[in-house]
Amino acid sequence: MAAPLLEAPRSTPYRRSTSRRSNYEMYSWLFMRLSGAVLAVLVIGHLFVNLMVGDGINGLDFGFVAGKWASPFWQVWDLAMLWLAMIHGSNGVRTIINDYTQRDTTRMVLKTLLAVALVFTVVLGTLVIFTFEPCPVGPDGALLTGAPSFCAG
Amino acid sequence: MATETRTRSVVPKGTLYRGREGMWSWVAHRITGLLIFVFLLVHVLDTSLVRVAPEAYNVVIETYKNPVVGLGEAGLVGAVLFHAFNGIRVMLVDFWSGGPKYHRQMLWAVGALWVLLMVPFLVRHLSHVFGG
Ligand code: HEM
Numbered sequence: 001m002a003a004p005l006l007e008a009p010r011s012t013p014y015r016r017s018t019s020r021r022s023n024y025e026m027y028s029w030l031f032m033r034l035s036g037a038v039l040a041v042l043v044i045g046h047l048f049v050n051l052m053v054g055d056g057i058n059g060l061d062f063g064f065v066a067g068k069w070a071s072p073f074w075q076v077w078d079l080a081m082l083w084l085a086m087i088h089g090s091n092g093v094r095t096i097i098n099d100y101t102q103r104d105t106t107r108m109v110l111k112t113l114l115a116v117a118l119v120f121t122v123v124l125g126t127l128v129i130f131t132f133e134p135c136p137v138g139p140d141g142a143l144l145t146g147a148p149s150f151c152a153g
Numbered sequence: 154m155a156t157e158t159r160t161r162s163v164v165p166k167g168t169l170y171r172g173r174e175g176m177w178s179w180v181a182h183r184i185t186g187l188l189i190f191v192f193l194l195v196h197v198l199d200t201s202l203v204r205v206a207p208e209a210y211n212v213v214i215e216t217y218k219n220p221v222v223g224l225g226e227a228g229l230v231g232a233v234l235f236h237a238f239n240g241i242r243v244m245l246v247d248f249w250s251g252g253p254k255y256h257r258q259m260l261w262a263v264g265a266l267w268v269l270l271m272v273p274f275l276v277r278h279l280s281h282v283f284g285g
Contacts, residue, residue, distance in 0.1 A: 033247065036240040044237060047230055052274065056281040057226065060214055062207035065200070082197065089190035096187060117194055125197045128204050136207065146207030 028091055035088040042081040063148030066134035075129055082125040090118040174257045182239050185232040192229055223282030227275060234270055238263040 049068075051057055068074040093114055101107040135151035136144045143151055170176065202210040216222075242259045246252035252259075 033244045036237075037244065040237045040241060043233060047233065051226075051230070052277055056277060057218065057223065058281050062203060062210045065203050065210070085189075085193055089186065089193060092186045093190055096183060121194055121197045124201055128197075128201045132203060144207055146211050148207075 032088060032091060035084045039081070039084050039088060042077060042084065045077070046081060062146050063150075066132075066148045067150075069129065069132050070134055079126065079129050082129070083122060086118055086122050086125075090114055174260050178239055178242070178260050178263075182236060182243070185236040188232050189229070189236060218282075220282055223278070227278055227282075230274060230278070231267070231271060234267050235263070238266050 050060065069078075094111065097107060097110045097114065101110060135147055138144055172179075199213055200210075202213055217226075239260070242256070242263050245259060246256050
């Protein structure tokens with residue numbers, strides 16, 4: 001006896017949801033993973049160069065920062081790390097706020113504070129990297145105290 | 154039951170989720186992520202002192218060079234390394250076909266990698282902090 005012919009269910013591509021909302025949360029989920037992969041390299045490299053190489057924590061001062069930001073390589077590194085970490089971190093904290101707040105006003109207030117902190121920190125950090133002056137001089141034209149020794153030469 | 158109807162708690166009773174490794178790694182991932190975020194806000198602020206004056210930056214960084222902050226830094230590095238390796242584990246669970254099956258073994262790998270990097274780091278960092 002021939003097997004009964006069964007039509008394949010839903011043989012045409014179909015949409016699981018009829019919702020017309022955006023895919024924002026899916027892109028946010030994907031972004032956490034992509035940015036996390038890049039951050040793993042940037043952050044571990046950052047910690048290694050600042051804490052393990054040379055004098056480690058004891059070597060950190062203005063001159064150390066000036067030496068690093070003299071090179072576009074570290075400027076780009078730090079800029080990428082700043083933006084990715086701040087957006088990744090803020091997006092993560094947004095999830096945490098969504099999970100635990102119960103009142104709409106609490107959620108609104110916390111998310112507003114978070115957005116302010118994100119914009120403020122990213123703008124400040126970006127300005128610092130781009131306007132950094134390794135050999136700053138005072139109004140009298142003399143090098144400020146604490147300027148690295150390579151400025152005098 | 155009268156007592157049940159009067160409760161205003163939104164948390165259902167008696168359903169404590171015990172998700173073992175999966176749950177605890179998630180808790181730790183969440184706490185370390187939040188901790189790193191708060192630190193990052195402060196870290197960008199203190200670094201921005203390089204735009205005020207070399208002295209301003211040096212004075213503040215100098216106040217960090219004591220055992221209390223030094224131990225805090227060690228804890229922070231530990232938190233970052235856990236969050237980074239566990240984050241990669243989360244990606245493997247999500248994207249690798251064997252991920253969900255081996256998620257527990259991968260947590261052990263995260264722990265092993267963490268110890269492997271923390272030991273040399275602590276030796277070096279703590280000798281800077283306490284060795285002067
Ligand atoms: C070092 C490399 C990093 C990797 C590989 C990484 C990976 C990840 C991944 C995959 C998630 C998503 C977890 C999920 O959806 O369940 C996540 C969440 C999160 N990350 Fe990161 N991350 C890194 C660095 C950072 C940094 C620098 C910060 C802070 C500025 C941060 C803060 C957070 C927060 C707050 C969450 C949300 C946790 C939650 O929803 O429970 N991460 N991370």
